Amino acid sequence: MAGGMEYGQECWCGDVVDIENNGGTLKPESDCKTPCPGHPGYVCGGGSRLTYYAWSLTDPLYKWTYASGNDAGNYKFFVPGVVVPLMTTVGINGKITFVEKAGTGPPNSTGAFELDPSLTNNFTAAWRTMRGIKTDVFCSAGLVLPDKAGRQITVGGWSGTSTFGVRLYWPDGGIGQKSVNDWQENAAEVKLQKGRWYPSAMIMSNGSMLVVGGETGSNSAAVPSVEILPKAGPVIDMDWLLRTDPLNLYPFLFVLPSGGIFVGYYNEARILDPVTLDTVRTLPQIPGNVDNPNAGRTYPLEGAAMMMPQKAPYTEPVTMLICGGSTVGPSTVTDNCVSIQPDNPSSNWTIERMPSQRVMPCIAALPDGTYLIANGAQKGVAGFGLANTPNLNAVLYDPSKPVNQRMTIMANTTVARLYHSEAILMQDGRVLISGSDPQDGKNPEEYRVEVFEPPYALSGLPKPTFTIVNKDWAYGQSVTITITSGNTANMRASLMGAVSSTHGNSMGQRTIFPEISCGGGTCTVTAPPNNKICPPGWFQLFVLDGPTPSVSTWVRIGGDPAQLGNWPVTTKNSFKLPGV
Numbered sequence: 001m002a003g004g005m006e007y008g009q010e011c012w013c014g015d016v017v018d019i020e021n022n023g024g025t026l027k028p029e030s031d032c033k034t035p036c037p038g039h040p041g042y043v044c045g046g047g048s049r050l051t052y053y054a055w056s057l058t059d060p061l062y063k064w065t066y067a068s069g070n071d072a073g074n075y076k077f078f079v080p081g082v083v084v085p086l087m088t089t090v091g092i093n094g095k096i097t098f099v100e101k102a103g104t105g106p107p108n109s110t111g112a113f114e115l116d117p118s119l120t121n122n123f124t125a126a127w128r129t130m131r132g133i134k135t136d137v138f139c140s141a142g143l144v145l146p147d148k149a150g151r152q153i154t155v156g157g158w159s160g161t162s163t164f165g166v167r168l169y170w171p172d173g174g175i176g177q178k179s180v181n182d183w184q185e186n187a188a189e190v191k192l193q194k195g196r197w198y199p200s201a202m203i204m205s206n207g208s209m210l211v212v213g214g215e216t217g218s219n220s221a222a223v224p225s226v227e228i229l230p231k232a233g234p235v236i237d238m239d240w241l242l243r244t245d246p247l248n249l250y251p252f253l254f255v256l257p258s259g260g261i262f263v264g265y266y267n268e269a270r271i272l273d274p275v276t277l278d279t280v281r282t283l284p285q286i287p288g289n290v291d292n293p294n295a296g297r298t299y300p301l302e303g304a305a306m307m308m309p310q311k312a313p314y315t316e317p318v319t320m321l322i323c324g325g326s327t328v329g330p331s332t333v334t335d336n337c338v339s340i341q342p343d344n345p346s347s348n349w350t351i352e353r354m355p356s357q358r359v360m361p362c363i364a365a366l367p368d369g370t371y372l373i374a375n376g377a378q379k380g381v382a383g384f385g386l387a388n389t390p391n392l393n394a395v396l397y398d399p400s401k402p403v404n405q406r407m408t409i410m411a412n413t414t415v416a417r418l419y420h421s422e423a424i425l426m427q428d429g430r431v432l433i434s435g436s437d438p439q440d441g442k443n444p445e446e447y448r449v450e451v452f453e454p455p456y457a458l459s460g461l462p463k464p465t466f467t468i469v470n471k472d473w474a475y476g477q478s479v480t481i482t483i484t485s486g487n488t489a490n491m492r493a494s495l496m497g498a499v500s501s502t503h504g505n506s507m508g509q510r511t512i513f514p515e516i517s518c519g520g521g522t523c524t525v526t527a528p529p530n531n532k533i534c535p536p537g538w539f540q541l542f543v544l545d546g547p548t549p550s551v552s553t554w555v556r557i558g559g560d561p562a563q564l565g566n567w568p569v570t571t572k573n574s575f576k577l578p579g580v
Helices: 016-021 160-164 239-244
Strands: 002-006 010-014 039-043 051-054 074-079 087-090 096-099 112-115 127-129 141-144 152-155 166-169 183-185 200-203 209-212 225-229 252-255 261-265 268-272 279-282 304-307 320-323 336-340 350-353 362-365 371-374 377-380 387-390 393-397 407-412 421-425 431-435 449-453 465-468 478-485 492-497 500-502 505-507 511-513 515-519 522-526 537-545 553-557
Touching (some): 074 407, 087 141, 087 431, 141 500, 141 505, 152 209, 200 252, 200 505, 252 304, 252 320, 304 362, 304 505, 362 421, 362 505, 371 431, 421 500, 478 537
Antiparallel strands (some): 002 010, 074 449, 087 096, 087 500, 096 112, 112 127, 141 152, 152 166, 166 183, 200 209, 209 225, 252 261, 261 268, 320 336, 362 371, 371 393, 393 407, 431 449, 465 478, 478 522, 492 511, 515 522, 537 553
């Protein structure tokens, strides 16, 4: 890292290699004669001269790992697509749903498809056309509900009635088995209180759904409010959403172990009371770029966010991670990740530089506690035709390593993944990479579906296997699993929250390493203790033998306290209800 002062008040930052690449040469120190405005006793460059500083090369500020071979992972073509997805969700039936914005695909498209990952060698069998979506899901929010069916929901959308949309799908069938259920929607009877385009959604600790923000339409009025589904009182206006519109769309939402709700939006973050939804505490401003501290992190300056792993006994404050973003005006894409412990009142943001600039990234949480950063662009902002220079490189972020040493430069793809791309964890531990609808005249609408194979998928080590009977866990419950293959001496378990991926937002993401003890051929996993550590919902349960994860099994934790299984009730019985 290098920097310098010029003309007394201009600050320039970059890398030593930038000086070499641009023909910079060292000149006599006497050429720098302009006093520093803040301290005239020091010199801050001169005309076309920098007072030059460099970080000690023997102890660099950041250290990236350059992986090779299997350690770099691998992008692999998975299956030809039938849709350019807006959102992807892995269902508890093991299949992946793809929904598209209206008009993206062929004129006769139903806008919804389901992929069976076990049948990708048979294109016709792999894809199932779904029906039932009646309004446009363009820039909606999505979740997997904690009801016993694991229904998927999308809310909001594009234009008119669609912005009020509530759409539900009950996953059926299993891997390699026939599925028949479709999406269900009744726009006349079941809808949001406010129409919302670009909202976010989250399962609260009480099991209800929180829907936050949005706009009424493209470049239209803000919807600076929050509401709860099933309906519980009126919408609540939020001045901070109004003040930061239109730079706060698709805000990042997470339940904190304290019970508060973390909200990250534009370049701000705060904690909300889970009952009143009033602000409990405003966090320090989120850092931006070295040349623009006001760089943003949410659409249209789109970055991506994750909650770092929570580990039993859950005494350490949880850390939030936000990577990438961009700036307003002549855009400078962000080349850093920032992190904070929101429940720690003295915590401030930590900045870690990424190997490259990235706007519109996607992050997928992996079962070993690492995070795959993929997709996006190195120039521009999110939106149709507003970004270029695709970022084809993957980065692995490992929070177990020291700060500024956590990023490993991984494999490259040849497929541009720009606006409307996704990354989502599959049950076999690989990451499904899909989408891209840039509409820029240079990069295609992307139908091809890839997988990223992390190093653990290429190691050649056998996957552990297990069976489980109890898949519906109460908080704090001890659950026995039978290990059918693998070494239990150092076995770990991870719980990965059910995710809907869109616009760099992994709604529902959570990584938990519960307490596990093994003896003989069985292990006992202790469920997380409460609904703050682990909001009610569905999780992929993996066991790990050393670095190698098993294929996951879906388990539900915390039940359905908001009784979503009995919702929504309509006069025409438009929705199939699983009950509680």
